[in-house]
Amino acid sequence: MGCDALRDLTLGKQAAAEEEAGEEVTAAPSRLADAEPSSGAAFGDPPPEDPYPSTYEPYPSGVTALVGATIYDGAGSAIEDGAVVMRDGLIAAAGARGDVAIPGDAAVIEVDGKFITPGIIDIHSHLGNYPSPGTASTSDGNEATSPNTAGVWTEHSVWPQDPGFTRAIAGGVTTLQVLPGSANLFGGRSVILKNVPSRSVQGMKFPGAPYGLKMACGENPKRVYGDKGGPATRMGSFEGYREGWIEAAAYRDKWAAYEEKLEQWEAEGDKSKDKPTPPTRDLKLETLAAALAGDIIVNMHCYRADEMLQVIDMAQEFGYRVTTFHHAVEAYKIADVLAENGICAAIWADWWGFKLEAYDAVRENAALVHAQPGGCAIIHSDDPRGIQRLNQETAKAMADGLAMGLDIPPETAIQWITLHPARAMGIAEKTGTLEAGKMADVVVWSGDPFSVYSRAERVYVDGALMFDRNDPAFRARTDFELGQQVEDEAGGSGR
């Protein structure tokens, strides 16, 4: 069953359990010493640029050369007997062995017969905000209290000790976008993380990555709010979106007017005149205005083709861009329109039927999206198990495309879980391929990554080895799992 569906079903029960439990609210942990202080914006000032900044720093790495593998470089090429050189956390070179200079100071690792891909990227995860164990205490993914909660930032829910992160890295996942759930029309801000254990979520935040906005179509908002004041219908949902955008546009204009006045006041230099007063900040509208401006990427949960087409019109009405339709079970029905509008479809290989809007799934969905000129297919997980096997999900979707006669070589299919999500998340300048100068996020697979028998053997994040299947020293274990009786035989990365 689809995660979103399941969560929404249990939502009411969990909320009730939480209320009944009457647990004491524990004090918020104090800021960690390694976090940078914020810019210190006071109430009423313009919104600070980055009040919860990334404190992620790559772990130390030397110069490493991985030699002899078949490389799917994420940029669209397959290279037999290739070499990848990583230096200072970046890709120094990747190509055929004969074309790549191996530096004298490199630690050379022979990986003959193995495969290398860029680090896998999941554009849709709930690791950290729906962590394991999944209890009422940890259910932090859906602020299902109002259909518009654009003001929540899901990083404030992410538990960095979720054991799911350690399992995901054993599946080659180096970058992921954690999204709020789909109960609401406007669910809030996403956060993009590097999959590296940290004491804080700031310590995982992908440096410089833009924020995403989560929105949801269809059944979920109706189901959650149908008897809680609405929306109770799809038309009610569209009213809710449009009212949100209208308010956001007004908010944007109010701030623009203020900034213009302030500029004028400063230019005049007459301090005897009152300094213009800024409008009151509104977290909800701040996020929505930034989405209108294109500074925050819009991620829209939408299953049905006809609804996606309505959303495309709405985006035109208000002048914003939908970057990706998530779940997009019916993307194949409108693959041409998606491609014309430059919108990606982030989908499962074969989940279906857990609700009516997921009834028309076909296994060839990704392949049919891809087959359109300019089509952008992405395979996503939305699931703490699926995120461990995005290579397998892609393999199935590729196989069904091949079976219907479409030409999808593996070096192309790998882009569905590397370059394409990187682009859709606004981080393709930094990761998603093995091109020189990008972050050295690299996976060495034991064999063809599209075989069920292959597993990620070594995973590098910014050039640093973060998982090694053959070396227990490189298998992360979260606080939660430490000291449990089964520790020697279960738990942690790759187990």
Add this chain to the structure above:
Amino acid sequence: MIRRFLIGAGAAAAFVGASDAQTLLVDNGRLHLMTGPDYADVLAEGDVLIRDGKIAEVAAQIAPPDGAEVIDAEGMIVTPGFIAAWSQLGLVEIGLDKEANDASVSGPFALSAALDARDAFNPASTLIPVNRAAGITRALSAPTPGEKMFGGQAIFVSLTGEPTSITHAGAAQYVTLGYGGASRAGDTRMGAWASLRAHLEEARAYALDPSGYVGRTIDLSRFSIRDLEALGPVIDGEQLLIASVHGASDIRTLIRFKQEEGVNVAILGGDEAWAVADDLAEAEIPVILDPMSNLPGNFRRLGATLQNAARLDAAGVTIAFQPPSTHNLRLLPQSAGNAVANGLPYEAALAGLTIGAAKALGLDADFGSIETGKVADLVLWPGDPLELSARPAAVIIDGAPRSLENRATRLRDRYRDLDRTDLPLAYPAPQQ
């Protein structure tokens, strides 16, 4: 005269309704018989003769009898049909649509163990052809619990999609234990076990003297007569009791319960079963497990590991695989492949999809291997059936090749070309 058919979706479709075909020869395939030590018997180039829906002969070379239809399996791997040892097939069409989901009762409802999947099973469900096209030929279909701990009586069905697909009624009873049981019994596992024992005790009392039991003056509100009646075959050890349970401590209690009550049990889930593997083997309790479950989803699943299947198999426990969902029984081979990637021998993984699943359900006399006398459910695979690219070339159930078409393939074909045509896509495509 002998008719020879090419394999392929179109050819298989031509067989629809051909279940009357009396004699069929699967010719020259690589047969995974699922017999012998470690189920490793393979006939590299073998034939299977099928008569009246049963396997009549398995040999290296069988001359086609007169009038037989011949399926050329050269270069193909032939396995027994895959069996889903757990599902809600025919009970659920749309998970979240109440009208299209009969898998469990919701809200307060008087009956539980008495519910019978046979009464609700819909052989026309679209899930059946979708999963059949992936080589699933049989499934247990079990009701799942509502507010009470028993789900009800399961059926064993074929995936022919025909009204005759229920072959075994009362194939199992289902009870949720672990926290699933506890949450229905005072939020403690003690409550779950006490409630289960009380039900069996009352069922025994009822079985001994049904009319006397009904006439007793005790408070009957806790037990429904119909439920106690339905538990009769369970207390007799004739009907399998499938218990969902994960934690090693819960499983130890289950082993003790089996000894004390003399019932026949199988485990569904069993994330920590590996920690009790030797005891389970000795107690002859099979485990229907999800080999990809490796997250500490709750405090009795902290020991979930990808090694579970391999460790249980090594200890001699009969294993089968729990599908990720009823809609996706078709992903069972992927689960098996992942078990192999994590140490389970290949043949043991195939067994988990075939003979192991049949054994877990006590149905191995008729299903799960390619042997004379067994029901003729066979799948022809162009490549490794556990690989992610594996899609069957032909699926034979009850001795007849079955259609590989389904609602999803029809939707795919409708939308593969999006160019505007003379009529909307909703009209039949013009004949090519």
